[in-house]
Ligand SMILES: Nc1ncnc2c1ncn2[C@@H]1O[C@H](COP(=O)(O)OP(=O)(O)O)[C@@H](O)[C@H]1O
């Protein structure tokens with residue numbers, strides 16, 4: 250078998266070039282999406298493994314699943330020469346590590362199963378998309394870097410920027426982690442160095458997809474700025490650290506609610522919620538997907554929930570045809586959502602905030618998503634409800650003020666979440682009209 254990387258040459262520029270000679274203990278490449286951060290680091294990792302026999306490295310991301318879908322794809326399809334010995338054995342998803350003929354090894358892991366990766370020692374670690382991790386996790390990794398086979402030990406990471414108050418930004422500003430900036434012009438796939446101009450793909454992706462993003466996502470992924478979510482609808486209430494919870498087994502007796510927002514070009518969103526005895530709500534399953542028929546979603550939902558109690562209520566967006574299809578396929582009755590916006594938003598905000606007992610009353614369980622929509626992911630759109638909060642902003646165009654109306658963009662999970670809160674908290678008081686006879 251021929252070993253060749255000729256069909257996918259790596260041409261390093263800028264920070265992607267600098268990292269090869271940089272031996273800082275903590276080094277991070279920061280930049281917008283698609284500048285070549287991950288590719289450059291993966292190239293360095295592979296080179297290190299080949300250069301230092303019996304060295305041990307770690308590829309780490311917040312979840313093992315996201316590592317498999319991103320870094321490992323680039324690594325196997327672009328970085329490692331075709332036919333290389335390390336590609337033999339388990340398929341990407343089930344693989345524990347890459348074992349090199351020279352005795353080097355690269356272990357693969359996610360912080361969703363930390364004990365697996367934290368129980369051993371490494372010469373180097375690559376943390377992909379570092380903003381997703383906690384600082385505790387980052388520091389735990391640094392404490393594992395003492396294998397001593399290489400002349401230096403290194404934590405190397407990449408990330409898109411996040412909000413200005415992120416711990417990682419503070420760590421960089423304090424000089425504890427060395428940051429190198431990465432730009433779209435460093436990536437030869439998007440920028441032609443000779444012509445000093447965008448390539449066709451660069452024009453499409455950077456000037457098309459990224460430049461057209463909105464809110465903080467645009468600042469972070471197109472411009473590469475640590476930028477906050479200013480003017481977001483839930484800025485005083487949503488806190489991912491408090492409103493997102495690790496998964497747990499939901500007791501059977503907790504009532505369930507399904508909320509549906511129909512869509513085809515826009516994502517179809519289905520959320521399954523459970524209510525604890527204190528009235529707190531937990532979104533524990535979700536479909537967030539484009540280009541799938543309502544009837545197929547309905548069948549998938551039945552499959553996903555076949556061992557669960559039936560919902561006490563199914564609350565739907567108003568589309569009559571979709572509702573009829575959904576009812577027919579599931580054999581379950583639906584009700585129309587209460588769609589008023591302002592009071593619905595206030596109901597959600599009130600639940601997201603900590604109540605008197607110090608806990609919010611609305612939670613999103615990790616790992617709820619059925620299947621990540623790859624098209625949405627490629628377009629850097631939200632791929633689940635949690636990801637909408639940061640970009641859900643007030644419409645402040647043409648004289649409108651904060652608090653008037655939210656922008657109707659990437660708001661499908663926001664709508665379903667609002668229908669859930671409205672169902673619980675905005676029930677109209679049922680006043681019996683005088684003189685009506687209710688006997689039937
Ligand atoms: N220096 C380079 N030479 C060749 N291809 C590159 C280079 N940098 C990036 N690429 C390609 O561009 C695409 C995006 O790069 P990636 O590393 O995923 O970007 P980022 O991690 O910054 O979002 C990948 O397909 C990658 O293989």
Ligand SMILES: [Mg+2]
Pocket residue numbers: 286287288407
């Ligand atoms: Mg990357």
